[in-house]
Amino acid sequence: IFIPVAVLTLQPNWTQIFTGETVTLRCDIQGGGDTDWEYNFYKNDQSVYYDTKSEYRISPVYTSHTGSYTCMGVKGNKESTTNRPKAVLTTSPHPICRGETVTIRCVIEGRDSDWVYDFMKNDQSVDSDTNTEYRICPVYTSHTGSYTCMGVKGNKESITSDAVQLTVPQPHVTTRTRLQKSLQIWTVRLTCLHATTSPNTRINGTTASRYTTRRESTRCHPVYTSDSGEYSCRRRHRSVHYDSEWSDPVKLKVFYLPRASVKIVSPQEPLYTGDRVTLQCYIPEYTDWTYVWYRDNQHLPSETSKTITIMLPNNAGQYQCQGKRTDQPQSSYMSPNHPISVTGKIP
Known part of the structure:
Protein backbone atom coordinates (compact mmCIF):
# COMPACT_ATOMS: atom_id res chain seq x y z
CA ILE A 1 0.00 0.00 0.00
CA PHE A 2 1.46 3.38 -1.01
CA ILE A 3 1.15 6.09 1.65
CA PRO A 4 1.74 9.71 0.52
CA VAL A 5 4.61 11.34 2.38
CA ALA A 6 4.27 14.72 4.08
CA VAL A 7 7.35 16.97 3.96
CA LEU A 8 7.57 19.82 6.47
CA THR A 9 9.66 22.89 5.70
CA LEU A 10 10.46 25.97 7.75
CA GLN A 11 10.24 29.45 6.20
CA PRO A 12 12.51 31.29 6.54
CA ASN A 13 14.98 28.43 6.81
CA TRP A 14 17.31 30.18 9.21
CA THR A 15 19.61 28.46 11.64
CA GLN A 16 18.64 30.95 14.35
CA ILE A 17 15.20 32.40 15.01
CA PHE A 18 14.61 35.25 17.45
CA THR A 19 11.57 36.11 19.50
CA GLY A 20 9.19 38.50 17.81
CA GLU A 21 9.88 37.25 14.29
CA THR A 22 7.40 35.47 12.00
CA VAL A 23 7.79 31.76 11.20
CA THR A 24 5.83 29.76 8.62
CA LEU A 25 5.68 25.95 8.65
CA ARG A 26 4.67 24.50 5.29
CA CYS A 27 3.38 20.93 4.80
CA ASP A 28 3.70 19.53 1.26
CA ILE A 29 2.13 16.17 0.41
CA GLN A 30 4.29 14.22 -2.04
CA GLY A 31 2.52 11.63 -4.17
CA GLY A 32 -0.84 12.72 -2.85
CA GLY A 33 -2.55 13.40 -6.18
CA ASP A 34 -5.05 16.23 -5.96
CA THR A 35 -4.94 19.08 -3.44
CA ASP A 36 -8.03 18.39 -1.31
CA TRP A 37 -6.03 17.73 1.83
CA GLU A 38 -6.59 18.86 5.38
CA TYR A 39 -3.41 19.53 7.31
CA ASN A 40 -2.66 18.68 10.92
CA PHE A 41 0.43 20.26 12.49
CA TYR A 42 1.97 18.76 15.64
CA LYS A 43 4.36 20.12 18.23
CA ASN A 44 6.04 17.41 20.32
CA ASP A 45 3.38 14.94 19.04
CA GLN A 46 0.52 17.20 20.20
CA SER A 47 -1.81 18.74 17.59
CA VAL A 48 -1.48 22.54 17.54
CA TYR A 49 -3.11 23.53 14.24
CA TYR A 50 -5.62 21.92 11.88
CA ASP A 51 -6.79 23.53 8.63
CA THR A 52 -7.26 23.11 4.88
CA LYS A 53 -4.31 25.45 4.38
CA SER A 54 -0.91 23.86 4.00
CA GLU A 55 0.80 26.59 6.03
CA TYR A 56 0.90 27.20 9.77
CA ARG A 57 2.00 30.75 10.54
CA ILE A 58 3.37 31.74 13.94
CA SER A 59 3.64 35.50 14.46
CA PRO A 60 5.18 36.62 16.65
CA VAL A 61 7.26 33.63 17.72
CA TYR A 62 8.29 33.15 21.38
CA THR A 63 10.60 30.81 23.24
CA SER A 64 7.49 28.80 24.23
CA HIS A 65 7.16 27.78 20.56
CA THR A 66 10.43 25.83 20.79
CA GLY A 67 9.82 22.14 20.01
CA SER A 68 9.80 19.30 17.46
CA TYR A 69 7.24 19.89 14.69
CA THR A 70 5.67 17.37 12.30
CA CYS A 71 2.67 17.42 10.02
CA MET A 72 0.18 15.03 8.47
CA GLY A 73 -2.31 15.34 5.65
CA VAL A 74 -5.81 13.88 5.92
CA LYS A 75 -8.22 13.28 3.02
CA GLY A 76 -11.17 10.99 3.65
CA ASN A 77 -9.68 7.67 4.80
CA LYS A 78 -6.25 8.52 3.37
CA GLU A 79 -3.42 9.80 5.52
CA SER A 80 0.14 10.88 4.89
CA THR A 81 3.25 10.37 6.99
CA THR A 82 6.07 12.73 7.83
CA ASN A 83 9.61 12.21 9.07
CA ARG A 84 8.71 8.80 10.43
CA PRO A 85 10.87 7.92 13.45
CA LYS A 86 12.72 4.65 13.39
CA THR A 167 19.39 -18.00 18.43
CA VAL A 168 18.56 -20.35 21.30
CA PRO A 169 20.90 -23.36 21.24
CA GLN A 170 20.37 -26.41 23.40
CA PRO A 171 23.24 -27.26 25.77
CA HIS A 172 24.71 -30.71 25.28
CA VAL A 173 27.39 -32.82 26.87
CA THR A 174 30.41 -34.27 25.07
CA THR A 175 32.83 -36.83 26.48
CA ARG A 176 36.53 -37.44 25.85
CA THR A 177 38.60 -40.23 27.35
CA ARG A 178 42.35 -40.32 27.89
CA LEU A 179 44.72 -42.89 29.37
CA GLN A 180 47.15 -41.69 32.05
CA LYS A 181 50.10 -43.89 31.08
CA SER A 182 52.09 -43.42 34.26
CA LEU A 183 49.12 -44.42 36.45
CA GLN A 184 47.39 -46.87 34.12
CA ILE A 185 44.00 -45.21 34.70
CA TRP A 186 41.49 -43.62 32.39
CA THR A 187 40.11 -40.12 32.74
CA VAL A 188 36.87 -38.82 31.21
CA ARG A 189 36.28 -35.14 30.48
CA LEU A 190 32.65 -34.00 30.30
CA THR A 191 32.15 -30.74 28.41
CA CYS A 192 28.97 -28.65 28.55
CA LEU A 193 28.64 -26.99 25.16
CA HIS A 194 26.67 -23.87 24.23
CA ALA A 195 26.92 -21.62 21.20
CA THR A 196 28.82 -19.24 23.47
CA THR A 197 29.65 -19.18 27.13
CA SER A 198 30.00 -16.12 29.30
CA PRO A 199 32.75 -15.97 31.96
CA ASN A 200 29.98 -15.24 34.48
CA THR A 201 28.55 -18.75 34.32
CA ARG A 202 28.83 -22.04 36.16
CA ILE A 203 28.26 -25.44 34.60
CA ASN A 204 26.25 -28.01 36.52
CA GLY A 205 26.48 -31.68 35.58
CA THR A 206 24.45 -34.46 37.05
CA THR A 207 24.24 -38.22 37.27
CA ALA A 208 23.75 -40.01 40.58
CA SER A 209 25.88 -37.20 42.03
CA ARG A 210 26.40 -33.60 40.90
CA TYR A 211 29.44 -31.65 39.75
CA THR A 212 29.48 -27.85 39.84
CA THR A 213 32.25 -25.87 38.20
CA ARG A 214 32.87 -22.43 36.77
CA ARG A 215 34.53 -24.05 33.78
CA GLU A 216 32.87 -25.60 30.78
CA SER A 217 34.36 -29.02 31.59
CA THR A 218 34.49 -31.35 34.56
CA ARG A 219 36.69 -34.42 34.90
CA CYS A 220 36.20 -37.82 36.52
CA HIS A 221 39.77 -38.73 37.48
CA PRO A 222 40.18 -41.66 37.69
CA VAL A 223 37.06 -43.16 36.13
CA TYR A 224 35.47 -46.28 37.60
CA THR A 225 32.59 -48.51 36.61
CA SER A 226 30.60 -46.74 39.35
CA ASP A 227 30.79 -43.58 37.22
CA SER A 228 28.54 -45.18 34.60
CA GLY A 229 25.26 -43.32 34.16
CA GLU A 230 23.46 -40.54 32.34
CA TYR A 231 25.07 -37.09 32.47
CA SER A 232 23.44 -33.77 31.65
CA CYS A 233 24.42 -30.16 32.24
CA ARG A 234 23.01 -26.67 32.51
CA ARG A 235 24.41 -23.17 32.71
CA ARG A 236 23.86 -20.94 35.73
CA HIS A 237 24.30 -17.15 35.66
CA ARG A 238 25.59 -16.00 39.04
CA SER A 239 24.88 -12.32 38.35
CA VAL A 240 21.19 -12.61 37.45
CA HIS A 241 20.35 -15.82 39.32
CA TYR A 242 18.80 -17.97 36.65
CA ASP A 243 19.56 -21.34 35.13
CA SER A 244 19.32 -22.69 31.64
CA GLU A 245 17.39 -25.89 31.03
CA TRP A 246 19.15 -29.20 31.51
CA SER A 247 20.70 -30.60 28.37
CA ASP A 248 19.59 -33.92 26.96
CA PRO A 249 21.42 -36.72 28.80
CA VAL A 250 24.54 -38.44 27.51
CA LYS A 251 25.09 -42.04 28.54
CA LEU A 252 28.50 -42.89 29.94
CA LYS A 253 29.29 -46.59 30.23
CA VAL A 254 32.54 -47.50 31.93
CA PHE A 255 33.85 -51.01 31.20
CA TYR A 256 36.75 -52.86 32.75
CA LEU A 257 39.83 -52.88 30.50
CA PRO A 258 40.88 -56.27 29.12
CA ARG A 259 43.38 -57.97 31.39
CA ALA A 260 46.74 -59.16 30.08
CA SER A 261 48.79 -62.00 31.55
CA VAL A 262 52.18 -63.53 30.78
CA LYS A 263 52.18 -67.29 30.14
CA ILE A 264 55.01 -69.76 29.45
CA VAL A 265 54.32 -71.56 26.16
CA SER A 266 57.40 -73.79 26.20
CA PRO A 267 59.20 -75.60 27.70
CA GLN A 268 57.20 -76.75 30.65
CA GLU A 269 58.57 -75.87 34.06
CA PRO A 270 60.94 -76.44 35.75
CA LEU A 271 63.30 -74.28 33.64
CA TYR A 272 67.00 -75.07 33.28
CA THR A 273 70.13 -73.19 32.39
CA GLY A 274 70.41 -72.97 28.58
CA ASP A 275 66.65 -73.25 27.98
CA ARG A 276 65.05 -71.16 25.24
CA VAL A 277 61.79 -70.02 26.82
CA THR A 278 58.82 -68.85 24.74
CA LEU A 279 56.51 -66.38 26.52
CA GLN A 280 53.05 -65.33 25.37
CA CYS A 281 51.06 -62.18 26.20
CA TYR A 282 47.54 -63.53 26.66
CA ILE A 283 44.58 -61.12 26.31
CA PRO A 284 41.22 -62.90 25.92
CA GLU A 285 39.33 -60.02 24.28
CA TYR A 286 39.97 -58.73 20.72
CA THR A 287 42.71 -59.85 18.34
CA ASP A 288 44.17 -56.66 16.83
CA TRP A 289 46.64 -55.92 19.59
CA THR A 290 50.12 -54.54 19.32
CA TYR A 291 52.13 -55.87 22.24
CA VAL A 292 54.45 -54.04 24.63
CA TRP A 293 56.88 -56.06 26.75
CA TYR A 294 58.75 -55.14 29.94
CA ARG A 295 61.49 -56.90 31.94
CA ASP A 296 62.16 -55.65 35.44
CA ASN A 297 60.03 -52.56 34.63
CA GLN A 298 62.23 -51.74 31.63
CA HIS A 299 60.57 -51.46 28.23
CA LEU A 300 61.82 -53.93 25.60
CA PRO A 301 61.32 -51.85 22.42
CA SER A 302 62.38 -54.64 20.03
CA GLU A 303 59.65 -56.98 21.27
CA THR A 304 56.21 -56.21 19.73
CA SER A 305 54.84 -59.67 18.99
CA LYS A 306 52.37 -61.71 20.99
CA THR A 307 55.14 -64.25 21.75
CA ILE A 308 58.80 -63.67 22.51
CA THR A 309 61.73 -66.08 23.06
CA ILE A 310 64.37 -65.55 25.72
CA MET A 311 67.50 -67.43 26.81
CA LEU A 312 68.17 -68.50 30.39
CA PRO A 313 69.85 -67.49 32.57
CA ASN A 314 70.93 -64.32 30.70
CA ASN A 315 67.35 -62.99 30.25
CA ALA A 316 65.88 -64.02 33.58
CA GLY A 317 63.69 -61.42 35.32
CA GLN A 318 60.20 -60.18 36.09
CA TYR A 319 58.17 -60.03 32.82
CA GLN A 320 55.07 -57.92 32.09
CA CYS A 321 53.12 -57.17 28.93
CA GLN A 322 50.33 -54.91 27.73
CA GLY A 323 48.20 -54.67 24.59
CA LYS A 324 47.69 -51.50 22.48
CA ARG A 325 45.15 -50.90 19.70
CA THR A 326 43.75 -47.95 17.72
CA ASP A 327 40.06 -48.46 18.59
CA GLN A 328 38.45 -48.42 21.99
CA PRO A 329 39.61 -49.83 24.27
CA GLN A 330 43.00 -48.52 23.24
CA SER A 331 44.91 -50.57 25.78
CA SER A 332 44.65 -53.45 28.18
CA TYR A 333 45.62 -53.45 31.81
CA MET A 334 49.31 -54.08 32.43
CA SER A 335 49.81 -57.75 33.31
CA PRO A 336 51.04 -58.78 36.75
CA ASN A 337 54.76 -59.52 37.09
CA HIS A 338 55.65 -63.06 36.04
CA PRO A 339 59.08 -64.21 37.32
CA ILE A 340 61.15 -66.19 34.77
CA SER A 341 64.25 -67.82 36.19
CA VAL A 342 66.14 -71.12 36.41
CA THR A 343 64.04 -73.31 38.67
CA GLY A 344 65.44 -76.77 37.94
CA LYS A 345 68.77 -78.44 38.69
CA ILE A 346 70.55 -80.73 36.27
CA PRO A 347 71.18 -84.10 38.02
Whole structure:
Protein backbone atom coordinates (compact mmCIF):
# COMPACT_ATOMS: atom_id res chain seq x y z
CA ILE A 1 0.00 0.00 0.00
CA PHE A 2 1.46 3.38 -1.01
CA ILE A 3 1.15 6.09 1.65
CA PRO A 4 1.74 9.71 0.52
CA VAL A 5 4.61 11.34 2.38
CA ALA A 6 4.27 14.72 4.08
CA VAL A 7 7.35 16.97 3.96
CA LEU A 8 7.57 19.82 6.47
CA THR A 9 9.66 22.89 5.70
CA LEU A 10 10.46 25.97 7.75
CA GLN A 11 10.24 29.45 6.20
CA PRO A 12 12.51 31.29 6.54
CA ASN A 13 14.98 28.43 6.81
CA TRP A 14 17.31 30.18 9.21
CA THR A 15 19.61 28.46 11.64
CA GLN A 16 18.64 30.95 14.35
CA ILE A 17 15.20 32.40 15.01
CA PHE A 18 14.61 35.25 17.45
CA THR A 19 11.57 36.11 19.50
CA GLY A 20 9.19 38.50 17.81
CA GLU A 21 9.88 37.25 14.29
CA THR A 22 7.40 35.47 12.00
CA VAL A 23 7.79 31.76 11.20
CA THR A 24 5.83 29.76 8.62
CA LEU A 25 5.68 25.95 8.65
CA ARG A 26 4.67 24.50 5.29
CA CYS A 27 3.38 20.93 4.80
CA ASP A 28 3.70 19.53 1.26
CA ILE A 29 2.13 16.17 0.41
CA GLN A 30 4.29 14.22 -2.04
CA GLY A 31 2.52 11.63 -4.17
CA GLY A 32 -0.84 12.72 -2.85
CA GLY A 33 -2.55 13.40 -6.18
CA ASP A 34 -5.05 16.23 -5.96
CA THR A 35 -4.94 19.08 -3.44
CA ASP A 36 -8.03 18.39 -1.31
CA TRP A 37 -6.03 17.73 1.83
CA GLU A 38 -6.59 18.86 5.38
CA TYR A 39 -3.41 19.53 7.31
CA ASN A 40 -2.66 18.68 10.92
CA PHE A 41 0.43 20.26 12.49
CA TYR A 42 1.97 18.76 15.64
CA LYS A 43 4.36 20.12 18.23
CA ASN A 44 6.04 17.41 20.32
CA ASP A 45 3.38 14.94 19.04
CA GLN A 46 0.52 17.20 20.20
CA SER A 47 -1.81 18.74 17.59
CA VAL A 48 -1.48 22.54 17.54
CA TYR A 49 -3.11 23.53 14.24
CA TYR A 50 -5.62 21.92 11.88
CA ASP A 51 -6.79 23.53 8.63
CA THR A 52 -7.26 23.11 4.88
CA LYS A 53 -4.31 25.45 4.38
CA SER A 54 -0.91 23.86 4.00
CA GLU A 55 0.80 26.59 6.03
CA TYR A 56 0.90 27.20 9.77
CA ARG A 57 2.00 30.75 10.54
CA ILE A 58 3.37 31.74 13.94
CA SER A 59 3.64 35.50 14.46
CA PRO A 60 5.18 36.62 16.65
CA VAL A 61 7.26 33.63 17.72
CA TYR A 62 8.29 33.15 21.38
CA THR A 63 10.60 30.81 23.24
CA SER A 64 7.49 28.80 24.23
CA HIS A 65 7.16 27.78 20.56
CA THR A 66 10.43 25.83 20.79
CA GLY A 67 9.82 22.14 20.01
CA SER A 68 9.80 19.30 17.46
CA TYR A 69 7.24 19.89 14.69
CA THR A 70 5.67 17.37 12.30
CA CYS A 71 2.67 17.42 10.02
CA MET A 72 0.18 15.03 8.47
CA GLY A 73 -2.31 15.34 5.65
CA VAL A 74 -5.81 13.88 5.92
CA LYS A 75 -8.22 13.28 3.02
CA GLY A 76 -11.17 10.99 3.65
CA ASN A 77 -9.68 7.67 4.80
CA LYS A 78 -6.25 8.52 3.37
CA GLU A 79 -3.42 9.80 5.52
CA SER A 80 0.14 10.88 4.89
CA THR A 81 3.25 10.37 6.99
CA THR A 82 6.07 12.73 7.83
CA ASN A 83 9.61 12.21 9.07
CA ARG A 84 8.71 8.80 10.43
CA PRO A 85 10.87 7.92 13.45
CA LYS A 86 12.72 4.65 13.39
CA ALA A 87 12.35 1.84 15.89
CA VAL A 88 15.49 0.32 17.43
CA LEU A 89 15.39 -3.25 18.77
CA THR A 90 17.77 -4.64 21.40
CA THR A 91 17.92 -7.98 23.24
CA SER A 92 19.40 -9.20 26.51
CA PRO A 93 21.06 -11.22 27.88
CA HIS A 94 23.94 -12.41 25.70
CA PRO A 95 24.62 -15.26 25.27
CA ILE A 96 21.21 -16.96 25.38
CA CYS A 97 20.52 -20.54 26.38
CA ARG A 98 17.35 -22.60 26.51
CA GLY A 99 15.37 -22.02 29.71
CA GLU A 100 16.71 -18.54 30.40
CA THR A 101 14.76 -15.25 30.30
CA VAL A 102 15.14 -12.96 27.28
CA THR A 103 14.00 -9.33 27.19
CA ILE A 104 13.51 -7.66 23.80
CA ARG A 105 13.26 -3.87 23.99
CA CYS A 106 11.86 -1.52 21.35
CA VAL A 107 12.83 2.18 21.43
CA ILE A 108 11.39 4.81 19.08
CA GLU A 109 14.12 7.30 18.23
CA GLY A 110 13.28 10.77 19.48
CA ARG A 111 9.69 9.92 20.51
CA ASP A 112 9.51 7.37 23.30
CA SER A 113 6.02 7.97 24.74
CA ASP A 114 2.41 7.04 24.02
CA TRP A 115 3.37 4.39 21.47
CA VAL A 116 1.96 0.93 21.08
CA TYR A 117 4.85 -1.43 20.34
CA ASP A 118 4.37 -4.27 17.87
CA PHE A 119 6.97 -7.05 18.14
CA MET A 120 7.36 -9.43 15.20
CA LYS A 121 9.14 -12.75 14.75
CA ASN A 122 9.86 -13.71 11.15
CA ASP A 123 7.41 -10.91 10.08
CA GLN A 124 4.58 -12.37 12.21
CA SER A 125 3.27 -10.33 15.14
CA VAL A 126 3.97 -12.03 18.49
CA ASP A 127 3.16 -9.19 20.92
CA SER A 128 1.53 -5.74 20.85
CA ASP A 129 1.52 -3.59 23.97
CA THR A 130 2.25 -0.14 25.38
CA ASN A 131 5.16 -1.72 27.25
CA THR A 132 8.46 -1.16 25.44
CA GLU A 133 9.66 -4.65 26.45
CA TYR A 134 8.68 -8.09 25.22
CA ARG A 135 9.76 -10.68 27.77
CA ILE A 136 10.17 -14.38 26.92
CA CYS A 137 10.40 -16.59 30.01
CA PRO A 138 11.53 -19.30 29.68
CA VAL A 139 13.03 -19.19 26.20
CA TYR A 140 13.15 -22.37 24.08
CA THR A 141 14.78 -23.33 20.80
CA SER A 142 11.39 -22.69 19.13
CA HIS A 143 11.87 -18.97 19.89
CA THR A 144 14.83 -18.86 17.50
CA GLY A 145 14.11 -16.40 14.69
CA SER A 146 14.48 -12.90 13.24
CA TYR A 147 12.84 -10.26 15.44
CA THR A 148 11.76 -6.71 14.52
CA CYS A 149 9.54 -4.09 16.09
CA MET A 150 7.66 -0.92 15.19
CA GLY A 151 5.70 1.75 17.03
CA VAL A 152 2.07 2.63 16.34
CA LYS A 153 0.40 5.79 17.61
CA GLY A 154 -3.12 6.40 16.33
CA ASN A 155 -2.76 6.52 12.57
CA LYS A 156 1.00 6.97 12.66
CA GLU A 157 3.60 4.23 12.38
CA SER A 158 7.34 4.28 12.94
CA ILE A 159 9.82 2.78 10.54
CA THR A 160 10.32 -0.91 11.34
CA SER A 161 13.53 -1.64 13.22
CA ASP A 162 16.44 -3.53 11.77
CA ALA A 163 16.14 -7.25 12.40
CA VAL A 164 17.89 -8.89 15.36
CA GLN A 165 18.58 -12.62 15.13
CA LEU A 166 17.75 -14.56 18.28
CA THR A 167 19.39 -18.00 18.43
CA VAL A 168 18.56 -20.35 21.30
CA PRO A 169 20.90 -23.36 21.24
CA GLN A 170 20.37 -26.41 23.40
CA PRO A 171 23.24 -27.26 25.77
CA HIS A 172 24.71 -30.71 25.28
CA VAL A 173 27.39 -32.82 26.87
CA THR A 174 30.41 -34.27 25.07
CA THR A 175 32.83 -36.83 26.48
CA ARG A 176 36.53 -37.44 25.85
CA THR A 177 38.60 -40.23 27.35
CA ARG A 178 42.35 -40.32 27.89
CA LEU A 179 44.72 -42.89 29.37
CA GLN A 180 47.15 -41.69 32.05
CA LYS A 181 50.10 -43.89 31.08
CA SER A 182 52.09 -43.42 34.26
CA LEU A 183 49.12 -44.42 36.45
CA GLN A 184 47.39 -46.87 34.12
CA ILE A 185 44.00 -45.21 34.70
CA TRP A 186 41.49 -43.62 32.39
CA THR A 187 40.11 -40.12 32.74
CA VAL A 188 36.87 -38.82 31.21
CA ARG A 189 36.28 -35.14 30.48
CA LEU A 190 32.65 -34.00 30.30
CA THR A 191 32.15 -30.74 28.41
CA CYS A 192 28.97 -28.65 28.55
CA LEU A 193 28.64 -26.99 25.16
CA HIS A 194 26.67 -23.87 24.23
CA ALA A 195 26.92 -21.62 21.20
CA THR A 196 28.82 -19.24 23.47
CA THR A 197 29.65 -19.18 27.13
CA SER A 198 30.00 -16.12 29.30
CA PRO A 199 32.75 -15.97 31.96
CA ASN A 200 29.98 -15.24 34.48
CA THR A 201 28.55 -18.75 34.32
CA ARG A 202 28.83 -22.04 36.16
CA ILE A 203 28.26 -25.44 34.60
CA ASN A 204 26.25 -28.01 36.52
CA GLY A 205 26.48 -31.68 35.58
CA THR A 206 24.45 -34.46 37.05
CA THR A 207 24.24 -38.22 37.27
CA ALA A 208 23.75 -40.01 40.58
CA SER A 209 25.88 -37.20 42.03
CA ARG A 210 26.40 -33.60 40.90
CA TYR A 211 29.44 -31.65 39.75
CA THR A 212 29.48 -27.85 39.84
CA THR A 213 32.25 -25.87 38.20
CA ARG A 214 32.87 -22.43 36.77
CA ARG A 215 34.53 -24.05 33.78
CA GLU A 216 32.87 -25.60 30.78
CA SER A 217 34.36 -29.02 31.59
CA THR A 218 34.49 -31.35 34.56
CA ARG A 219 36.69 -34.42 34.90
CA CYS A 220 36.20 -37.82 36.52
CA HIS A 221 39.77 -38.73 37.48
CA PRO A 222 40.18 -41.66 37.69
CA VAL A 223 37.06 -43.16 36.13
CA TYR A 224 35.47 -46.28 37.60
CA THR A 225 32.59 -48.51 36.61
CA SER A 226 30.60 -46.74 39.35
CA ASP A 227 30.79 -43.58 37.22
CA SER A 228 28.54 -45.18 34.60
CA GLY A 229 25.26 -43.32 34.16
CA GLU A 230 23.46 -40.54 32.34
CA TYR A 231 25.07 -37.09 32.47
CA SER A 232 23.44 -33.77 31.65
CA CYS A 233 24.42 -30.16 32.24
CA ARG A 234 23.01 -26.67 32.51
CA ARG A 235 24.41 -23.17 32.71
CA ARG A 236 23.86 -20.94 35.73
CA HIS A 237 24.30 -17.15 35.66
CA ARG A 238 25.59 -16.00 39.04
CA SER A 239 24.88 -12.32 38.35
CA VAL A 240 21.19 -12.61 37.45
CA HIS A 241 20.35 -15.82 39.32
CA TYR A 242 18.80 -17.97 36.65
CA ASP A 243 19.56 -21.34 35.13
CA SER A 244 19.32 -22.69 31.64
CA GLU A 245 17.39 -25.89 31.03
CA TRP A 246 19.15 -29.20 31.51
CA SER A 247 20.70 -30.60 28.37
CA ASP A 248 19.59 -33.92 26.96
CA PRO A 249 21.42 -36.72 28.80
CA VAL A 250 24.54 -38.44 27.51
CA LYS A 251 25.09 -42.04 28.54
CA LEU A 252 28.50 -42.89 29.94
CA LYS A 253 29.29 -46.59 30.23
CA VAL A 254 32.54 -47.50 31.93
CA PHE A 255 33.85 -51.01 31.20
CA TYR A 256 36.75 -52.86 32.75
CA LEU A 257 39.83 -52.88 30.50
CA PRO A 258 40.88 -56.27 29.12
CA ARG A 259 43.38 -57.97 31.39
CA ALA A 260 46.74 -59.16 30.08
CA SER A 261 48.79 -62.00 31.55
CA VAL A 262 52.18 -63.53 30.78
CA LYS A 263 52.18 -67.29 30.14
CA ILE A 264 55.01 -69.76 29.45
CA VAL A 265 54.32 -71.56 26.16
CA SER A 266 57.40 -73.79 26.20
CA PRO A 267 59.20 -75.60 27.70
CA GLN A 268 57.20 -76.75 30.65
CA GLU A 269 58.57 -75.87 34.06
CA PRO A 270 60.94 -76.44 35.75
CA LEU A 271 63.30 -74.28 33.64
CA TYR A 272 67.00 -75.07 33.28
CA THR A 273 70.13 -73.19 32.39
CA GLY A 274 70.41 -72.97 28.58
CA ASP A 275 66.65 -73.25 27.98
CA ARG A 276 65.05 -71.16 25.24
CA VAL A 277 61.79 -70.02 26.82
CA THR A 278 58.82 -68.85 24.74
CA LEU A 279 56.51 -66.38 26.52
CA GLN A 280 53.05 -65.33 25.37
CA CYS A 281 51.06 -62.18 26.20
CA TYR A 282 47.54 -63.53 26.66
CA ILE A 283 44.58 -61.12 26.31
CA PRO A 284 41.22 -62.90 25.92
CA GLU A 285 39.33 -60.02 24.28
CA TYR A 286 39.97 -58.73 20.72
CA THR A 287 42.71 -59.85 18.34
CA ASP A 288 44.17 -56.66 16.83
CA TRP A 289 46.64 -55.92 19.59
CA THR A 290 50.12 -54.54 19.32
CA TYR A 291 52.13 -55.87 22.24
CA VAL A 292 54.45 -54.04 24.63
CA TRP A 293 56.88 -56.06 26.75
CA TYR A 294 58.75 -55.14 29.94
CA ARG A 295 61.49 -56.90 31.94
CA ASP A 296 62.16 -55.65 35.44
CA ASN A 297 60.03 -52.56 34.63
CA GLN A 298 62.23 -51.74 31.63
CA HIS A 299 60.57 -51.46 28.23
CA LEU A 300 61.82 -53.93 25.60
CA PRO A 301 61.32 -51.85 22.42
CA SER A 302 62.38 -54.64 20.03
CA GLU A 303 59.65 -56.98 21.27
CA THR A 304 56.21 -56.21 19.73
CA SER A 305 54.84 -59.67 18.99
CA LYS A 306 52.37 -61.71 20.99
CA THR A 307 55.14 -64.25 21.75
CA ILE A 308 58.80 -63.67 22.51
CA THR A 309 61.73 -66.08 23.06
CA ILE A 310 64.37 -65.55 25.72
CA MET A 311 67.50 -67.43 26.81
CA LEU A 312 68.17 -68.50 30.39
CA PRO A 313 69.85 -67.49 32.57
CA ASN A 314 70.93 -64.32 30.70
CA ASN A 315 67.35 -62.99 30.25
CA ALA A 316 65.88 -64.02 33.58
CA GLY A 317 63.69 -61.42 35.32
CA GLN A 318 60.20 -60.18 36.09
CA TYR A 319 58.17 -60.03 32.82
CA GLN A 320 55.07 -57.92 32.09
CA CYS A 321 53.12 -57.17 28.93
CA GLN A 322 50.33 -54.91 27.73
CA GLY A 323 48.20 -54.67 24.59
CA LYS A 324 47.69 -51.50 22.48
CA ARG A 325 45.15 -50.90 19.70
CA THR A 326 43.75 -47.95 17.72
CA ASP A 327 40.06 -48.46 18.59
CA GLN A 328 38.45 -48.42 21.99
CA PRO A 329 39.61 -49.83 24.27
CA GLN A 330 43.00 -48.52 23.24
CA SER A 331 44.91 -50.57 25.78
CA SER A 332 44.65 -53.45 28.18
CA TYR A 333 45.62 -53.45 31.81
CA MET A 334 49.31 -54.08 32.43
CA SER A 335 49.81 -57.75 33.31
CA PRO A 336 51.04 -58.78 36.75
CA ASN A 337 54.76 -59.52 37.09
CA HIS A 338 55.65 -63.06 36.04
CA PRO A 339 59.08 -64.21 37.32
CA ILE A 340 61.15 -66.19 34.77
CA SER A 341 64.25 -67.82 36.19
CA VAL A 342 66.14 -71.12 36.41
CA THR A 343 64.04 -73.31 38.67
CA GLY A 344 65.44 -76.77 37.94
CA LYS A 345 68.77 -78.44 38.69
CA ILE A 346 70.55 -80.73 36.27
CA PRO A 347 71.18 -84.10 38.02
